[in-house]
Amino acid sequence: MSVPEGALVSVCVLLRDRDVLHARRVAGQELEKLGARSVKKTRFVTAVSEIGRNAVMHGGGGEARIYSQVHPPCVTVVCRDKGPGIADVDAALCDGFSTAGSMGRGLGGARRLCDQMEIETTVGKGTCVTMVARL
């Protein structure tokens, strides 16, 4: 993925569930500042929640960087972990795919909830997911 658009707003360490809450709150606040409607905000916040939780649960923790840009308005969240990586991204994006006994809707759902999502992953090295919400 190219360099995220806009300025870096916050770097959130993701180690526990509550760190995910913090990251998604910051993302929501940035969207609010740009005047996003509530549906837009809820959708993106939910996507950040899914991806952030993946980093905590599967990636053994990581960090989320939140970027914001006024012209054209968009918020970008880059979520990176140093976990085992995803062996088959296409399979992981399918609904119902889960290695943890969860719903298996997170990754595919998150992609449907943002305007743009890119996954870069290397088995054994980690995963980096970039999510963009455009207003």
Place this chain on the structure above:
Amino acid sequence: MSETETSTVLSILRERFDAILDGWISTQSDEGVQRTDLFSHKEGREQTSSLLRAMITGIAEGDTGSRFDLSSEPWTELRTVLVDVTQERSARGVSPSDMASFVLALKGPIFFQLQELLADQAGELVEEIFFISRVIDAFAVYCTEVFIAERDRIIEQQRDQMQELSTPVVELWDKVLTLPLIGTMDSARAQEVMENLLETILQRQSEVVIVDLTGVQTVDTQVAQHMLRMASAVRLMGAECIISGISPTIAQTMVQLGVDVGEVTTRSTIRTGLADALNRVGYEIVHKAKQ
């Protein structure tokens, strides 16, 4: 002592202990950080002198030169005293900056004593001042860290208290329970809420449970999964579960996530949820005049 950069300071501290102590206390007083309104002179003096004694131990046994490290073993006593003094002072309302000034006020008296002793040895004087400054600065920084750690602890505690507060199971009518959820649902909390709910169902012989999500802002797959599990556990106990408070925004998001609620009854507001629940246990809400 492994380095000699502060040997003069050490001897000054030992030989002129009382003079430095008095100097420190009077600097505190000059700078308005002595806080005699919160501490008696005796208490203030005790705190100050125990800090000074711990500092002598640290300088005598630990490194003060380029390898100075406040977190190392010889400085344990000083760290303990700093933590005690900081906590005691913060509990009585001393601000972090006042606490730092309180510690930094020690510089003046030590510098004056050094100046007297090393008046004709400028090189050594600068060196001693440089190293002892670093040590005292580190004390002040450490005090601030103690302050922050204490605040963090309070925040953590309040978060726990909030979690406990926000999971009441309320009996609305005979056989009808409601569980208004607020904030966020992580696994630990979901578990706690579920246990609480199932226990109450048993006690009250309830038949319908309304789980209200009005106060939950984000429903992601984790929250949805907890909800659905809760609903099936409720059903296994022979009761019915109604999930209310699904806002239009949450409904759209859940559809896009691909969450299927299956056979679980959902309602947009707790009001419709309640009417539905009463109906199922054989009650009806009617307007008096129309009876």
